[in-house]
Amino acid sequence: MSENHSKSKRKTGREWRAAAWAARHPLISTGVPALGYAAATAPELSAAVAGTGLAAAIAWGRAHPDSFDHLVLPHLRNVRRRWLSTTYTGPGWRRNMREANLVREHPSTGELLVPRILRLRSYSAAVETVWVKTLKGQTLKHWIDAAEVLAACFNAERVTVEKIAPTRVALVVQRREPFTYTIPAPAIPATVEEVDLGSVHFGYDEFGREWTESVVNNHLLVAGASGSGKNSVLWAPLFTLAPMIAAGSVRLWLCDPKQVELNVAAPIAYRYASGEEASAEVVSEFLEDQQATQAKLHEQGLRKFTPSVETPLNILIVDELGAVLAYASDRMRMARNRQGMALVGSQGRATGHLMWGAVQEPTKDTVPVRDLFTLRVCLRVTAAVHPEMVLGDGARTRGALADEIPNVGETAGIGFKVVERTRTPVRVRAAFATDEDLKALVKFVLDERAESDEQGGAHLRLVA
Numbered sequence: 195m196s197e198n199h200s201k202s203k204r205k206t207g208r209e210w211r212a213a214a215w216a217a218r219h220p221l222i223s224t225g226v227p228a229l230g231y232a233a234a235t236a237p238e239l240s241a242a243v244a245g246t247g248l249a250a251a252i253a254w255g256r257a258h259p260d261s262f263d264h265l266v267l268p269h270l271r272n273v274r275r276r277w278l279s280t281t282y283t284g285p286g287w288r289r290n291m292r293e294a295n296l297v298r299e300h301p302s303t304g305e306l307l308v309p310r311i312l313r314l315r316s317y318s319a320a321v322e323t324v325w326v327k328t329l330k331g332q333t334l335k336h337w338i339d340a341a342e343v344l345a346a347c348f349n350a351e352r353v354t355v356e357k358i359a360p361t362r363v364a365l366v367v368q369r370r371e372p373f374t375y376t377i378p379a380p381a382i383p384a385t386v387e388e389v390d391l392g393s394v395h396f397g398y399d400e401f402g403r404e405w406t407e408s409v410v411n412n413h414l415l416v417a418g419a420s421g422s423g424k425n426s427v428l429w430a431p432l433f434t435l436a437p438m439i440a441a442g443s444v445r446l447w448l449c450d451p452k453q454v455e456l457n458v459a460a461p462i463a464y465r466y467a468s469g470e471e472a473s474a475e476v477v478s479e480f481l482e483d484q485q486a487t488q489a490k491l492h493e494q495g496l497r498k499f500t501p502s503v504e505t506p507l508n509i510l511i512v513d514e515l516g517a518v519l520a521y522a523s524d525r526m527r528m529a530r531n532r533q534g535m536a537l538v539g540s541q542g543r544a545t546g547h548l549m550w551g552a553v554q555e556p557t558k559d560t561v562p563v564r565d566l567f568t569l570r571v572c573l574r575v576t577a578a579v580h581p582e583m584v585l586g587d588g589a590r591t592r593g594a595l596a597d598e599i600p601n602v603g604e605t606a607g608i609g610f611k612v613v614e615r616t617r618t619p620v621r622v623r624a625a626f627a628t629d630e631d632l633k634a635l636v637k638f639v640l641d642e643r644a645e646s647d648e649q650g651g652a653h654l655r656l657v658a
């Protein structure tokens with residue numbers, strides 16, 4: 195009998211469906227009638243209240259654009275996108291779902307079953323996220339396969355899909371390039387105490403949020419074609435670290451095999467190597483330093499270090515990993531570099547020995563130690579296989595279309611990183627340091643050191 199009941203051919207009545215909709219949208223189902231009632235019974239008072247509210251909003255927006263854009267605009271955008279565009283409301287949403295093959299007929303009633311929107315948030319003018327309750331039996335793959343059609347239906351540049359719960363997905367809809375401006379170099383903190391190594395500024399993400407990363411626990415890999423702006427990703431964090439570089443609690447070991455990119459930072463480096471041979475020496479010295487620190491920590495019975503002048507955080511920055519690990523003429527030297535960097539990659543984090551490297555061609559042949567990098571950024575690349583190589587399996591399908599970033603100067607520094615917890619790619623842009631910014635950074639560090647010297651300070655001296 196219960197079987198017969200579950201196979202009824204009659205659809206749920208309209209009034210019950212309307213009641214369910216009203217219960218799911220209490221603001222609209224109570225607010226709209228209340229407004230209608232107020233307008234009908236006290237039109238003058240309603241008009242005065244509405245007019246005052248509008249005037250106050252305009253005044254706020256003009257007087258304090260920052261707080262208005264932060265507190266009010268996102269809500270207005272949410273309402274506009276969710277309720278005032280045909281993309282996500284009733285018939286439009288149904289049509290889009292049908293185009294993308296994401297609807298189904300109820301087996302017994304023949305009713306059209308359509309995935310339901312749970313929530314929409316428009317974090318920036320360029321991007322919105324739509325949480326959707328999927329139909330029974332739909333998998334993440336169904337949605338990922340439909341992403342391209344959805345982007346076309348939504349009139350968006352890109353749609354990426356993220357699984358939130360067993361029957362819920364989030365669609366990240368990118369309407370246009372969120373980065374139409376260059377992000378200026380980060381400010382230099384005034385003192386060491388203001389530096390938070392767990393949250394170092396790199397730039398901004400597509401949602402308009404600050405892009406920060408921990409530099410204590412990560413080896414950083416930046417991949418990108420020539421001119422994609424790899425250096426900006428390596429430079430940006432140095433601004434936040436500047437007071438610690440000055441104090442000697444962060445030491446930079448720079449390898450500049452191409453002999454052009456990093457030399458401006460040579461005066462503030464602990465070690466600076468220009469050319470392949472010197473770079474190999476720095477890599478091997480770095481490894482020796484790591485091993486000496488391991489022995490020291492072992493002697494002191496410590497399992498972890500805390501960055502300080504006595505036990506500094508060491509960062510090995512390699513401008514072109516290919517030149518150090520793959521393209522050089524001396525095979526023995528390359529093998530030593532690979533072994534050295536593999537040991538740094540696998541054991542360095544415990545002693546504060548980190549490696550940051552840039553690479554144009556992120557293949558295993560070029561960067562055999564690729565998997566040891568824990569923080570990876572993929573800027574514009576030249577092949578569709580590169581985003582997956584850098585960001586992990588499935589990254590491109592999830593929306594990391596780094597190979598589709600146009601090869602024009604305006605896109606430099608734009609790329610993707612992956613949020614570890616959800617494996618969702620997020621579009622980011624690195625801050626860009628001009629030559630003047632870099633000179634100011636070097637000057638800051640040198641001035642701080644000079645001042646500290648005058649006061650008998652104990653920063654580690656330049657050895658390069």
Ligand SMILES: Nc1ncnc2c1ncn2[C@@H]1O[C@H](COP(=O)(O)OP(=O)(O)OP(=O)(O)O)[C@@H](O)[C@H]1O
Pocket residue numbers: 376377418419420421422423424425426427455554603606607608623624625626
């Ligand atoms: N984050 C950024 N924002 C805006 N413009 C940038 C950014 N990074 C770089 N650029 C611009 O792009 C140009 C190329 O950048 P850069 O030389 O760093 O690229 P690259 O990837 O290191 O190239 P190569 O591998 O050839 O050295 C820079 O001269 C600068 O004008």
